Amino acid sequence: MPSDPWARHGWVRLAEGWAEHLRSPLAAAEQAEAADWCAAGRPLVIARGRSGDEAGELRLGLATPDKRRIGLHVAVGAVAERLAPxxxxxxxxxxxxxxxxxxxxxxxxxxxxxxxxxxxxxxxxxxxxxxxxxxxxxxxxxxxxxxxxxxxxxxxxxxxxxxxxxxxxxxxxxxxxxxxxxxxxxxxxxxxxxxxxxxxxxxxxxxxxxxxxxxxxxx
Known part of the structure; x- marks a missing residue:
């Protein structure tokens, strides 16, 4: 059994200054929405990685109630708290x-x-x-x-x-x-x-x- 079998469905809360750890750019409107989301203390879900991602990087997803999706690519230094599935x-x-x-x-x-x-x-x-x-x-x-x-x-x-x-x-x-x-x-x-x-x-x-x-x- 893998040591972290639930990783893809785990969750994180991002720390202040998380945008400094972005590894792929976000559109300004998406970054602003993600900033408001994180400031409210809401978590993001851990998503599947991509070929070419480096060690110590995460793909995260933000899903809104109206079914919009924002994907974030960050270094693990952006994470303040990690939550299990x-x-x-x-x-x-x-x-x-x-x-x-x-x-x-x-x-x-x-x-x-x-x-x-x-x-x-x-x-x-x-x-x-x-x-x-x-x-x-x-x-x-x-x-x-x-x-x-x-x-x-x-x-x-x-x-x-x-x-x-x-x-x-x-x-x-x-x-x-x-x-x-x-x-x-x-x-x-x-x-x-x-x-x-x-x-x-x-x-x-x-x-x-x-x-x-x-x-x-x-x-």
Whole structure:
């Protein structure tokens, strides 16, 4: 298991003077909006890196409630605080009341399998900022990190059973080598799967993905 398996869905708060650590330029309007955002104490999400990024650099995302996106490329010196991916259990009270019983039950059943859920996307932004992101048509985006084939198979059964909601569930399974695959794609058992790493995106054979969970050192 990677030492920092959740990095892509983690969060940071930036320090004063963060703009001095920019590694790629921002448009003036975007920089001003990001400055106001950070001054309000709101966090940004850690995004996938890009080929050519150097060690000690981060790609960050700022998503607004009206679905605009601002991408920041900074040195780690800009970071004042780093936050782990948000556990779904901590975000339950930020979900619409009608969705909460289903999500509470999902948390319970996943934990019974020994697997915790982290949440990203609109519900995570709503919980982290106090702003309104979740809409009636919003999906709940989740990340799970099963350690072995037993957990994986039973987790996929649980998600297939409950995933069409409401709310509709989406998101990823983190593989033991640190890359991720959409759980809905994995449920379908196609011969080839799209996998997302810290930087790269590519295709893998289903058999090689499942074999990662059969290794004795996967746990």
């Amino acid at each position: 948000l556990p779904l259990a901590e975000a339950l009270n930020s979900a619409p009341a009608a969705w909460q019983p289903m999500l509470v039950e999902l948390v319970r059943r996943a934990l019974d399998l020994g697997v915790a859920a982290a949440v990203y996307g609109s519900l995570a932004w709503q919980h982290r900022t106090g702003l309104r992101y979740v809409r009636p048509e919003s999906d709940i985006d989740l990340v799970f990190a099963p350690r072995d084939r037993w957990q994986l198979d039973r987790l996929l059964d649980l998600l297939a059973e409950t995933g069409d909601g409401p709310p509709r569930l989406d998101g990823e399974i983190l593989l033991p080598d640190g890359v991720a695959v959409a759980w809905r794609e994995l449920v379908g058992r196609p011969a080839r799967l799209l996998v997302k790493g810290p930087v790269e995106v590519g295709l893998r054979d289903l058999a090689s993905v499942l074999a990662l969970f059969d290794r004795k050192d996967a746990a």
